[in-house]
Amino acid sequence: MAPSPLDRSDDAPLWSQLQDDLQRRIAAGEFAERFPGEHALVGEYAVSRNTVRQALAQLRADGVVTAERGRSPRVTDRRVQPEMVYSVGTTSTLFDVVERTGRVQTSVVRAVVRTFDGVVATRLGLEESTPLLHLERLRLADDEPLAWDRVWLPYDLGAPLLGRDLTHTSLYDELARLTGVRVDEGRERIRVAVADPVRARLLGIAAGDAVFHIERTGAHRGDLVEWRQSVIRADRFSLTADFGPRQGWELTSDTELTTDTDRRRPAVVTA
Incomplete structure (x- = not known):
């Protein structure tokens, strides 16, 4: 699934748009095997690394993505990882x-x-x-x-x-x-x-x-x-x-x- 382009004229900040699009792709099952790293997302969405980090920080805070030191980010599987x-x-x-x-x-x-x-x-x-x-x-x-x-x-x-x-x-x-x-x-x-x-x-x-x-x-x-x-x-x-x-x-x-x-x-x- 291709990433949706971000609208720089929109009132919503780019990191928020990026977060929403990543959630859309996650819901579609695109990242079941592997979640892209910061560098890949910077290239896909043509945004700064800071924008990517803000989006990932929110996804992590919401429990959607797990991003730990020394490991690539991955989607949280709530079906097999009960709270x-x-x-x-x-x-x-x-x-x-x-x-x-x-x-x-x-x-x-x-x-x-x-x-x-x-x-x-x-x-x-x-x-x-x-x-x-x-x-x-x-x-x-x-x-x-x-x-x-x-x-x-x-x-x-x-x-x-x-x-x-x-x-x-x-x-x-x-x-x-x-x-x-x-x-x-x-x-x-x-x-x-x-x-x-x-x-x-x-x-x-x-x-x-x-x-x-x-x-x-x-x-x-x-x-x-x-x-x-x-x-x-x-x-x-x-x-x-x-x-x-x-x-x-x-x-x-x-x-x-x-x-x-x-x-x-x-x-x-x-x-």
């Missing part, structure tokens, strides 16, 4: 959320080390000198970057994880299997942020793209056992929340979401 959705206020893990969609969740383990961090120890209600286990992972869904995850646990609790294969497992499941301790409650602060160059490179997105930034404190039977920071790609993941007369949600002064059912021990939001 990864997490229900806020449940104890489902990120591992579960990914694998329920038929994808395989794996992790590139970047660090599993004994460390000291007075700030994190204080967050866990420990003495500043208490040793901690630090686990850093790049979380993948079907070998494509999804999240960057850093976890701190009291070292005495987390030490059994040393030397274990954590490439295809839920941390909570592995911790429960090895120690009998399962994170069953906690609190999270979730905000939308933009990816800095370092995180963008790890996640295969562009610097400035939207991400979910999550800070979590997890507990087992009321005792704090985990502090975590996660950065999740916003173009591949979404959050949902139920509400009703028996359980509502309120916005606290620091914009954290907490449940009305138990103000002292709100439910774990994600994992």
Whole structure:
């Protein structure tokens, strides 16, 4: 299917016209095998590279095209790639959320080390000198970057994880299997942020793209056992929340979401 010529006298900007024509061609199935690169589109439509990039940025933001660092853009197949959705206020893990969609969740383990961090120890209600286990992972869904995850646990609790294969497992499941301790409650602060160059490179997105930034404190039977920071790609993941007369949600002064059912021990939001 030939590209439609862009009308430079039209009020609509060229990038918007280009976006519309690419969507028309996508709907017709033209790019099922391969989506053209920036250089090819510049030649086909006789426009600047900046115009092409603006059109592709919008297609990517709309979830129509996936364009990751180091890979050619491709059309998102929504029939075989169901959305990864997490229900806020449940104890489902990120591992579960990914694998329920038929994808395989794996992790590139970047660090599993004994460390000291007075700030994190204080967050866990420990003495500043208490040793901690630090686990850093790049979380993948079907070998494509999804999240960057850093976890701190009291070292005495987390030490059994040393030397274990954590490439295809839920941390909570592995911790429960090895120690009998399962994170069953906690609190999270979730905000939308933009990816800095370092995180963008790890996640295969562009610097400035939207991400979910999550800070979590997890507990087992009321005792704090985990502090975590996660950065999740916003173009591949979404959050949902139920509400009703028996359980509502309120916005606290620091914009954290907490449940009305138990103000002292709100439910774990994600994992």
